[in-house]
Amino acid sequence: YRVRLADPAAVYAAHLASPMRACDDPSADSDLEASTGVLADTVDAGEYIVLLEKADPDTPQTNRVEAPAASRVGDGSAADSAYGPVVYDLAQVVDHAGNDAGLIDPPSAEVAGALFVDSDGDALLGMGSDEPLAGKEVTLRAWYLDEAAGVWKRVEAADGSHPFDMATATGDDGSYSFDVPVSSWLGDEIAGAGAAGRYLMGYTLAVSGADAAAGVRGMVPVEREALSPAQDGFNSKASHEEGADADYGIAWEDATSLSGKTVRDGRLVLAAPYDGAAPLDPSNAQAVVDPEMAKAAEAAGLDWEGFDITAGVSEKRMHGGFVVETKGSVEGLVWHDADGDGVQDGRGEREPGVSGRTVRLSQYYLDDAGAWVENTAFAQRTATTGADGRYGFADLPASVSFDEDGAPLAPGDAAATDVRRLAAYRVDIDVPEGEAATRLWAGDDVSKDSDAVVLDARHASLRESYASKTAGEQRRDGYAIVAAADENGAASYDGISYDGISYDVLHASKEAVRAGDAGMVEARESASIEGAVWRDADGDGLQNEFVEWAAASASGGSAADPGIDGVEVVLDRYIVEGGAWVLEAEDFARATTAAGTDASLGVEHAGVYRFDGLAAWSFDQDTGTYVPYGYRVRLADPAALDGVPSPVRVGTDASIDSDLHEEGMLVDEAAGERLVLMERAVSGAPGCVEVPVPEGGVASYHPLLLRDAADVDAGVAERGGAGGGDVEAETASIEGVAWRDADKDGVRDAQEEPLAGVEVELSRYRWVPNDVREDAAWQFDAAFAAEAERTAVTDAEGRYVFEGLPATAVSAAGGASGAVVYGYRVNVTAFDDALAPTAADRGDDPSRDSDLDASTTRLVPDDARGGLTVLAGDAEGAAAAAAGPDGLYATDAACDRAGGDAGFIEPASASVEGRTWVDDDGDGAQDAFERALPGLPLTLERRPLAPAELAEGFGELHGDGAPGSGLDAAGEPLAAGEPARPYASGSASVWEQAGFAESGIDGSYRFEGLPAFDEDGVPYAYRVTVEPPEGASLVPVDALGVPDDLDNELGELPGEAPRAGTAPLTAALIAEGASAYGQAYRYDEAARWACFWRCSRRWPLRRRRFSRRRAAERVSAGRATRLFAASAVRP
Structure with a gap:
């Protein structure tokens, strides 16, 4: 016989199976095999119950019957099934007892928590100051684990309803609780056709965000799990993820964990983790093969054998805390500026405040683009200054809330979401007739200045000065931010930052914020x-x-x-x-x-x-x-x-x-x-x-x-008398010398020759002190430029001089600049194209160095004042003085200035040298045994560089600033000039012969004293060419792996066969940057090229043949065909 459950599904829908044969007493254990519903002593296939005793020796032969062995015979004794059939006694009938089925009622567990307003700001459910949120709807949503798919599925009926979901309202103490099953039997109508069975349950919690009465619409959760896990019993688990629906979640931050809580993929699991130590029917172990949970168990230091659905574990820590938004205030002062200086000052006390002035407050919010937008829902507030001239606005939110459509709300209106944007406030003031706002932002003390910006005759806007972390100066946009600034640079709500400062938009500053002061004067x-x-x-x-x-x-x-x-x-x-x-x-x-x-x-x-x-x-x-x-x-x-x-x-x-x-x-x-x-x-x-x-x-x-x-x-x-038109101010002169710097050291030596014909130009500027304009500077003297003799040319002694130059005041009859300090600047405007300025400021004797700055064309004086030559004397002891750069200058004394000198150098000459030899092995490398090639005719050719070959900046002439430009206090032009390009470059199409030589007995040759530039200052390119000797062929150029001093540089000249030559060699060296004269090459040094030549002769007794394959390899490697070659390297 075999006993089984007639309707296992009905049994399992209400019960769980006990562990099978959990003890050694057959009459006390459970024999229900849950997977088949059979009540058997074992789960072996073919087991039956036989109601006969085994035969003994006294059993008559006619009563003996042989049958397959059973686990137990009728008398309950064990049978040895390993030794074939069992012989039963047909006359010994016995009853069978102990085929029992143990059933377990499926456990349930509690999910509970509390909702609260975090009044004390610690993000923890507290016992004292925190306020409970009563009457708020909390929904528990039920999910089941589809183990085959490894995913949670919502418990959903065919009609789309969720029969296992539950909802409740928080009590007066803000608490809520749900009693829910750890596992559930789901029929085909939910689990799907043929998938009915018992499933592990998971749960999620949501607080209604549909409205402000029954839910927490518009409220902002505190930081989730703000403190350590030791505080998990009090930590808030509320959150409202960006893009989530209206409801607020109550969930652990870890999506999957067995460390102090049991969650899988964000669902609360109320079944106990099973470690395999206690007996458990396999049907009651869920998620045994679950990599996610196995990983979580390993992290928690647990053995993982699945979830035990016979044991429930309640979760009563699902609290939700919400922020209390604090509000701030702004204040300011309206005062009478009696002296009109824009600063609230006065003898003894500050100037008095003005009462009865109307001020108006508007609200703005910071949008995603970082721009302030006025909140049109905010009802403009007004206030009147008190007897002391002060005004104030209180109860100001630090943020702006929004409705479902993203439109801003007025303070106090219920928010649709918990989105908050940083709020700021602007204050405007009504200006009565007969009054006007005083000077704006005067003085250095922002607590005493006036911040009133004129809008029109009757209105002004207050623009207080605030510290800035990005602009490098004070912020004066008029937006008063009441939100508390985060000293650590990170706000506690979304890190909202403005002008480099982070703000907490949920909490306002405890101190009143300055919104601006207004000084008023008589209009x-x-x-x-x-x-x-x-x-x-x-x-x-x-x-x-x-x-x-x-x-x-x-x-x-x-x-x-x-x-x-x-x-x-x-x-x-x-x-x-x-x-x-x-x-x-x-x-x-x-x-x-x-x-x-x-x-x-x-x-x-x-x-x-x-x-x-x-x-x-x-x-x-x-x-x-x-x-x-x-x-x-x-x-x-x-x-x-x-x-x-x-x-x-x-x-x-x-x-x-x-x-x-x-x-x-x-x-x-x-x-x-x-x-x-x-x-x-x-x-x-x-x-x-x-x-x-x-x-x-x-x-x-x-x-x-x-x-x-x-x-x-x-x-x-008086005309002709003291101070009249015939009386001139004290005058002086400016002079200097131009010379040829033969040794190119930047120092004028006694034997070095003067240089005639250098053109210089003089400009004059008037010092404009900072009491006339905001920044002291030099003003170009247009009258002097139009009338004075401003140019000079160095004479045979290399000398130039400008005489009769007023140092300061000149009467109106002679100019329009009386009692103004003059500054003069000398620029070198032209010199021989074959020369270049030498290095400036060399040596330790200022009287012998060169003062010409080639980057600006200016002669920089050794004793510059504001970057210029000032002829006025020291003001100490003078009867009258005038303001100038770095102080006062005498108007009755002038000093001659010498030393504005300019040295010039001739370009260094270039050279090309090298050696020729026979490359016996044709590898393009000079080997120790290879012979020199004497008597080889070599031709040196040159051409000017083409426009595309010239260095950047060549030929661009730059003036010292734009014509007529003023100068800053350091003497630098306020307006830059545009470069001129007067040069036309030479042609690169024609090479001309520049020299001829034959290689010496050791194969060497040399061309020296080569001009680096043509008569227009354009650099030359040089090359060395040869007619290859009869029977010779070129060897590889720049052979791989061969040092530059041992390789070959002579190669084929395209279109000029059979001649061979080097690549073009530019004689001039490129300077670090072009000068203001358009000279982009160095004149103090030229290239010195060393070229190495090799040829492979086809001697009658030593002919060599090269395979087509080897030749192709050399060509493909970028090497020259075997003709003749040369190269140049810079030593």
């Missing part, structure tokens, strides 16, 4: 220009101290330099168009000098004029921009003055100097100077206007901060 609608015409009694260009006199009488009282009444002054107005001043209204207004108060001196005297009610700009309605005005003041009839203009702009005090230039101009007309009636601003400052300035480029001005021009004065000196 002006117009400005004035005024000055005085005065007689310069001592001709020093300075308006000496007045003694106040009665306005009714020009002769009353006394004055050192009295004013002149009755002089008509004309005002012309210009406007900026296309970046340049354009005359808008000539003779815009006129005034006549008369007695009045001189605003620049604060005294009343004669000769004062004034133009009132002048606009500083015109407002363009089409573009919404301010278009600046510039003014020019001039005398209506300068010839009518009884005298000549005083020295112009002497000293550093503009209130007492004279501005009278040539043609009666009270501005520097040659430099394009105009009077601008606005305050100067930081270069490029926002909200400002730009105007062209005399020193070149543009300058920025505050359009709403108007200023009067109160010191536009004209000093008139």
Whole structure:
């Protein structure tokens, strides 16, 4: 007999099989073989239960029956099946007992955790300050492991439902719990046709993100498993991966692990790992052959025999923590700038704040491209400054949230996702009528400056200065960021960074952020220009101290330099168009000098004029921009003055100097100077206007901060007297020497000859100090360039000299640069094409070295000031001084300057030498036993290099900057010049004979003293040619493995057979870089070529034959055919 389960599937759907025969007592163990459903003592094939006892010797023969052995006979005794059939006794019938089936109820386990708001910021489920998230929907999703495929599959019914999924809401304490089976019996309707069976279950958890009430929509999870595994009982496992659906996952960070938790491919497995130590029915071991889990077990130090589905292990650590977003604040100050200097200062205390001013706050966010975008959903906030002038905005989020469509939300609106973008805030201020913002960003203290950028007459935007880690200067874009900066350079949320600084967009700075201060001044609608015409009694260009006199009488009282009444002054107005001043209204207004108060001196005297009610700009309605005005003041009839203009702009005090230039101009007309009636601003400052300035480029001005021009004065000196037109400033000279540097050492020796005919050019520049322009620099003197004798040629002694050069002030009758320090520059513009400049600054005696910088053409003075030659003397002890590079210079002393010398060298000559011999073995290498070849005629040929062969930069002539360019404070041109290319190169098509020689008795030859350049300075290429001797053939050129001093260089000349020759040899050596004169080759050294010649003679008694194969190999290897060859190497 055999006993089996009538419906195993029904049994296994509800139960698990106990381990088979787990003990030695047949009446106590289980005999169920789970795979077949048979209740048998063994699982051997063919086992049956026989209800007879075995025959004994007393059993009659008629009762004996032989049958196959059973595992146990009816009496329960064991049978030995190894010895054939068993003989049973038909008369001894016995009952059989102990064929039992042990069944196990499938275990379940608990999945549990808690959701919380991480109030204390430690990313751990805490006992105190953390707040529970109650009423939040948590879903458990069920999966089963398809062992054959090695993948998890969702438990899904035919109708698409998920019958094993479960959902619950968190309790008041934020906790949730699920009781779920460790394994499940799945029928064909789920597992697939013919695949019904028991499967290992896996589970995933999700917190609803569908809305903010029943879920955690828009919330941001804390860092997952932030602390060590020792804290896993409290660590948060919540996450929201980029691109995930609306729900938030609760899962371990490790996708597969047996180290402290049991997960496979991200699914929680609640079955216990099985190590094979305890008995287990094979049907209850799952995932036995699973490489992933075996690897995880090895990492955990466990033996792996699969999962034991009879034992469940609960997982109650699936907590989810979410961030508490903190908020920040911004603040600033509005104050009255009483002195208009743009700095909040004053005696004793700072200048007072202004109350009642309206400020407005807008919000922006940083997009993916790194640009700020205004959040239009943010309702603009307003505030009013308090009694102390301070304003503030609080409760400001550090980030901006978004809806389902990616549109930004207002603070407090429920977010659709946990995406956060860095928020920033801008503050604007309403400017009342009659007020204007003061100077922008003045001074060095950002806590005391004004940050108000003019938007229009009634509004300004605050642009505070912030530290920058990328720009190398302060950030002034106006975006106040309240998010906490990460000191370690990495933010705790996605590493959001701006301007080189990382920010935590979930937490705001605990300190209020400066959003900008605004200094306010009284607004002006117009400005004035005024000055005085005065007689310069001592001709020093300075308006000496007045003694106040009665306005009714020009002769009353006394004055050192009295004013002149009755002089008509004309005002012309210009406007900026296309970046340049354009005359808008000539003779815009006129005034006549008369007695009045001189605003620049604060005294009343004669000769004062004034133009009132002048606009500083015109407002363009089409573009919404301010278009600046510039003014020019001039005398209506300068010839009518009884005298000549005083020295112009002497000293550093503009209130007492004279501005009278040539043609009666009270501005520097040659430099394009105009009077601008606005305050100067930081270069490029926002909200400002730009105007062209005399020193070149543009300058920025505050359009709403108007200023009067109160010191536009004209000093008139006596004609022919002190300070008059016949009195010149102190003059001096500049000289130097040109010479031939025969030994090319850069030092002028006593025996070396002077060089005549070198052309030099002189340029003059005016020093513009930094109180006139933002950066001190040299301004090109166009008047000097147009009128002065600026060129010279060295004489027979190699000498040049420029004499009568003013060092500083020159009266207006002789120039327009009084009381300005001059700098001079000498450039070498031309010399013999067959020469080149020698090395500069060699030796230790500056009077004997060369000062010519071939890269710029300039003669660099040994005692350069700002890169130029300054003739003015030291200001120490001088009666008057003028500002210049590195300090002050005397205006009454000048010094001659010598030593601007230039040495020139002739090009070194080249040479070609070599040796000829018989190459007996024809291998292209000179062997010790091979003989010289004397008496061989050799011809030297040359040609100029073709254009494509010339070195880079050859023939390109570079000037010292663009014509008329100003210089920076170091004397370097502000504008680069364009190179000229006057040379036409020679032809490479014709070789000409340059020499002839015969090899000597030892086979040697030499050509020396070879010119490296032609008459135009173009380098020569040389080659040596021969007529091969009768019976000779060429040998390989540059044979492989042969040293350069032993190989052959003579080869076939294409198209010139039977002649042979070397490859072209360029005599000139390429310099490291071309000079400003277009010389791209060295003149101090030329090539010296050593050529080695070999031939293979076909002697009558020693003919050699070469196979076609060997010849082909030599050709294919790139070697010359066997004719004749030569090579040159540089020693």
